[in-house]
Amino acid sequence: MAAVDELAFHEFEEAANLLVETPHAATTCRSDQLTSQDHVAVTVGSSVGYGAEEVEEEGDKTALLQEEKPQPGFWTFGYYQSFFDVDTAQVLDRIKGSLLPWPGHNFVRHHLRNRPDLYGPFWICATLAFVLAVTGNLTLVLAQRRDPSIHYSPQFHKVTVAGITIYCYAWLVPLALWGFLRWRQGARERIGPYTFLETVCVYGYSLFVFIPTVVLWLIPVSWLQWLFGALALTLSAAGLVFTLWPVVREDTRLVAAALLSAVVLLHALLAVGCKLYFFQPLPLERVVPSLQAASLPPNILLPPTQPHPMATS
Structure with missing residues (x-):
């Protein structure tokens, strides 16, 4: 009988009281609820x-x-497309880094960050070549206004000369420098040179400082022109030296000094050559006759020269 009583249905008092208080409430089975929750989970x-x-x-x-x-292959356009994938903020940051060099600041590590681009160097070289040609012609125009005896004719060949000079310098010099560093890497294993594109990028951005300098060379004051040129050369060459120093410092002192001296010397030759060619002074045969004509009064005529008596005999 005890087993039968255990199997019989027992009504719980709490459930009965709840049903009495809320007779219209719906009842649910706990086992069904658990089953439905498990199924949903x-x-x-x-x-x-x-x-x-x-x-x-x-x-x-x-x-x-x-x-x-x-x-893509080396000869296809898609290969070079990734080198032009930069935004304006990156280009401006790299230009700022080239204008403000200081010791211990590596342009490649702090600004390029193993992502060299060709967009900045390409347009910097193009802008510098165009500005050189335009300012070189404007120099002659301003000189003609000061002295009407000077005959001015547009010199379009300066655009070609400037473009060839700037682009050859921005590509051939980094190529020679990269090849030399690779050769020295074979001689000394501790040297880790930059890649060729990183070297081109460093040289390209280092030329940006010459763009405002060339514009300032329109001021017709010789000593001021040379002062602006020396300041631009110092900033640009310092950026190159500070960037290349971590690469060449592991080499011998003679090789490091010779290499950095060659870099600075080639940079100085570029700046001085552009100054003397595109902003050359007027020829003497144009300046001397104008000065003689200005010094003589207009009513005085020079007597004709007589031949020497010994010459007729």
């Missing part, structure tokens, strides 16, 4: 896991496609 968990698996599979497929995608 399993369903949600399975859906989330399936979505994560899909995302992971898509990521794997993308990585495989990127690996299988062939890299």
